[in-house]
Amino acid sequence: MMFAVAMTFIDQTIVAIAAPDITEELGLTTAGIRWVVNAYLLALAACFALGGRLADIHGHRRVTLIGTLIFVTASVLCGCVPAGEYAQAWMITFRAVQGVGAALLFPAALAVVTAVFPVERRGRALALFFGLSGALTAIGPLLGGVLTAWTWRAIFWVNVPVALVAVVLTVLARIPDTGRRERLDIPGAVLVALGMALSVLGLQQASEWGWASPATWGCVLVGAALLVVFCVYELRVPAQPLIKLRVFRDRAFSADTATVFFAMLAFVPLFFFASVYAQVSLGKSPNEAALYLLWFFLGFVIATQIGGRMLDKRGARPALLLGSAIGAVGFWLWSLKLTDLSFSAQWPYVVLAGAGIGLLLAPASTDSVNRAIDASYGEVTGITQTVRNYAAAVGLAVYGTVLSRVTVDRITGTLESRGVPDAVAAEAAQGIARTVAGHGGGREPLAGEGPVGEALRDSAGAIRMDFAEANQWVFHGMALALVAAFLCALAHPGTRVTAAGPGAPAPGPGGPPPEPPKAPQAP
Structure with a gap:
């Protein structure tokens, strides 16, 4: 697998x-x-x-x-x-x-x-x-x-x-491949697919169409309305709905799902924003930017294994609380070091941020799947992954808008201080923001012709700092997302799923997990 x-x-x-x-x-x-x-x-x-x-x-x-x-x-x-x-x-x-x-x-x-x-x-x-x-x-x-x-x-x-x-x-x-003789809820499948597709489309295109565009809000709102209709429809399906929404009545499942949502606001968008920051502000190549991200995953992979063991021994709640707290601190400290323009000043906090995400992700995902109704593991996995992808789309759209706006404001001010006319400075700044938003497209973001190009090259150091300061707002947002994840983790009741079924209290730090009942011997 x-x-x-x-x-x-x-x-x-x-x-x-x-x-x-x-x-x-x-x-x-x-x-x-x-x-x-x-x-x-x-x-x-x-x-x-x-x-x-x-x-x-x-x-x-x-x-x-x-x-x-x-x-x-x-x-x-x-x-x-x-x-x-x-x-x-x-x-x-x-x-x-x-x-x-x-x-x-x-x-x-x-x-x-x-x-x-x-x-x-x-x-x-x-x-x-x-x-x-x-x-x-x-x-x-x-x-x-x-x-x-x-x-x-x-x-x-x-x-x-x-x-x-x-x-x-x-x-x-x-x-083993044991399917179920159940019908597929086709109306529910169409509703959720259209709702997710339209809402994610609006979020993806917000940077290109603009947040003031009727197309952006039309897609987001119509998609959200279809998802609401989907939920109402699923609650009224007499048998075999696409998703058994009553699983959300389990307080632990809801807490797991909400924690994952806010964690994904930081985790998935990080790939884009950290990579572009490394290329623009630190002057790294795309391959060097990928190596920059590997430090994050050094902390992530190690902490993931620790989180899995914590789940097996003590339940999900301790791992969720500890992971979201460490992640919030890691992203906040990392954001403060972005303007140093030096990886050597950042790597401990990069590892710390990765460790926080790694510590909570596997326990939250595993605990939610463990609570599947009638062992419908595929169905619950579909729910959790849908939530993850929706959170990623929201994070990319919101952080991208913040980054673009702050970048344009700061670079415009820098160019104006170099004698570039206001309108020309604003246009050049918007061009840099568009280039960065498209992963650079292989182009040098500070390229240009004539006096504007010369001003861009002369101001390269200041512009790289402007972009680093704009990224600080993005990383502050990621830290706040982990704070929200911590608050959601507080709502987890601390119960855990055992072989005997869900609802058993998680043991204290000094006590072992309860022994699962032995299966009866076949005659």
Whole structure:
């Protein structure tokens, strides 16, 4: 299962590094390459809930294999895109198909791991699962830089050998594949897919359309309304709804889900904002920026294993509280060091921020899955992953708007102090903000012609500092998101799931977990 999900996590970040080469060879527009990146994430967010339910109905192993085959087929077709007028539509279409394959694959794979490990060992197992998946997300940009040096098409073709290994291991593992004779709630699936797709689309496009645009708010509000209609409809479905919303009556499940939501406001957007900060303010190459992020995942991977053991021994609440507190402190201290423009002054806080996220992520996710009604692990995994993706979209949109606005204000002031006319300074500052928002597009953000270009080059040091100060606002926001996660963790009742069922009190620090009842011996 870890081999299977490896592809989906790498592909969330690997394409952004190859974006300049893809744009140049295929002649894509700026909006086109943005859609190549976003189409995958949009389809992923829209289809997660459906993928989880299909896994429960048709069997986790079977849906894992189907999702893997869809994903790798779409990857091959992305890598084989022909140059010409249809290249942009081709790439966007098959990137979306990749997202659908990943939405089938991930909930099913996580449900397999959940089902085959007993509850008293599940924390450590899923800690390894989430630790690896998080590390692979960070490796994506680094791997993308290496493969793009050969050809950008290799970033898609690399999925083929990984998928072959995943399929062979899945077959050899003899995973039980017991589906359920239940109907699929098609109206519910359509409602949640449209609601998620429209709301995430509005958030993704907010930086391009603008927050004052009717299109932005139309997508967000219509999508949110459809999600409300979906919830009302699901509560009234007499039998076999797409999602059993009564699981939210479990206070621990609701606390887990809310904690994950706020943690994801910091975790997923970090890949973009820290990478761009490293390239613009620290002057790093894309590959060096990827190495910068690996320090975050050093803390993340180690703390994930600790969090899993804490869950097995003491329940989720201690790990959630400790992780969110450490993460909030780590992000806040990291933000204060951004203006030093020196990685050596930042790395302890980078590791600390990663440790905080790692400590809470696996316990919150595992504890929520443990509380699935009727062991509907795929369904609950679909819920938690939908929440994660929605939080990521919100974080990217909100932080991106804050970063762009503060960047424009500060760079405009810097250029005006160098004698650049107000209107020209504002236009140049907005151009830099647009370049940065698109991952730079392979261009030097401080490039330009004539007097403005000369002013940009003369002010390079001050502008890099301006961008670092703008990023401080983003990292302050991430720290506050972890504070909100801490408050949600306080609402966790401290009960834990054992082999005897949910609701048992978590033992104190000095007491061992309760022994699960022994299964009766067969005659």
